[in-house]
Amino acid sequence: MNNLSGEGFQILLVEDHAINREVAKNILRSMGFGVMAAENGKEALDWLEKEGLPDLVLMDGEMPEMDGFEATIKIRKRYGKSLPVIALTAHALKGDRERFLAAGMDDYLTKPLRKQALGETLAKYLYSRHGETGREPAVAAGEGPAIDREALVAIVGESPLVQRVLLRNCIENQPQEIEIMGRLLEKKDYEALGKMAHKLTGALKYLAANRAASYGERLQQLLCEGAVDRIPAVYETLCIHCVQVCKEAREMLDALGRQEDASLPARKD
Numbered sequence: 650m651n652n653l654s655g656e657g658f659q660i661l662l663v664e665d666h667a668i669n670r671e672v673a674k675n676i677l678r679s680m681g682f683g684v685m686a687a688e689n690g691k692e693a694l695d696w697l698e699k700e701g702l703p704d705l706v707l708m709d710g711e712m713p714e715m716d717g718f719e720a721t722i723k724i725r726k727r728y729g730k731s732l733p734v735i736a737l738t739a740h741a742l743k744g745d746r747e748r749f750l751a752a753g754m755d756d757y758l759t760k761p762l763r764k765q766a767l768g769e770t771l772a773k774y775l776y777s778r779h780g781e782t783g784r785e786p787a788v789a790a791g792e793g794p795a796i797d798r799e800a801l802v803a804i805v806g807e808s809p810l811v812q813r814v815l816l817r818n819c820i821e822n823q824p825q826e827i828e829i830m831g832r833l834l835e836k837k838d839y840e841a842l843g844k845m846a847h848k849l850t851g852a853l854k855y856l857a858a859n860r861a862a863s864y865g866e867r868l869q870q871l872l873c874e875g876a877v878d879r880i881p882a883v884y885e886t887l888c889i890h891c892v893q894v895c896k897e898a899r900e901m902l903d904a905l906g907r908q909e910d911a912s913l914p915a916r917k918d
Contacts, residue, residue: 655682658775659703662686663693663720664737665712669760673707673737676764682771689713690720697724698879699886701863704775705733708754718752725753728870733774737762795893796901800857809905815856816905819898823849827891834884842880843872853894861890 660682664670670686677684685703687693689712706724708717721734736749736757749757758770805811826849833842850865864887871880 655680655771658705658771659683659685660771661693661696661703661706663688663690663706663712663717664709665689666709669709673762676762676767680764680768680771690715690717690723693720694723694727697728698882701860701867702728702732705735705771707735707737707758709737710749717754718748721752721754727874735770735774794897795858795860795890796897797857797859798901800859804855804857809908813902813905816898816902818852819856819858820895820902823852823891823895827888830884831888834881837877839872839877839880843869846872849891853891856894856898858890858894861887861894864890 655677658681660677662670662673662677662684664673664686665688670688674684674686685696685700687696690708691714693706693708694715708721710717717736721736724732724734730753733756734754736754737760738749738757739760755774756770758766801812801815805815826845830842830845830849833839833845846865846868850862850869853859853862853865864883868880868883868887871877871883
């Protein structure tokens, strides 16, 4: 799997050993993956709660404070089975595979990591779930643009007219929808909040605003789980990202206008 491209994929690496963590990060980045790192299971859970879901987690087994097995069990309870979790272990002993699977891990890799084996395992769990083309790449909070321009073109085509419709809809409607959601949250009208979150998330996905959309999905998930105490923090984060989405939508709309003006024939005096 030497030709594996990690472009557009985000990996959460959970490893307590500093040198092992740095080596793994370098290997992953050399393959084009975006990499976020945590030093133990607790940090990983905190990161997921704050930043949303990556495409895959590489999880060390033995770590201080919270090991990878406990962390994976909590991930499965909170987020279900849609997020691939691959164990990292220095010892592939008899019975280890069963222990990994019992914790909810999908597979395991032995350390030291080898690029070939790592690439094959990542391809197995990433491309088999998303396909090699047509996926919506995850974007980590704070990294990259709020709107994925290439993904937007892939979704709606290169027509400036269609893009302008989506961008104007975002600019005109999104702030109002976010404000309504805030009022519904204050009133604890969680049913109506869920409907608004669903509507907003769909619009964000259509705009290829993947980072913001991940928080909309997280909000809906918390509502389904009845975890209402965690909703305000996720809502606030969603608001922050939606502000950035609107900002970039305005910039893109202005750029389309300039392109249109430049394509017009020059006026003759």
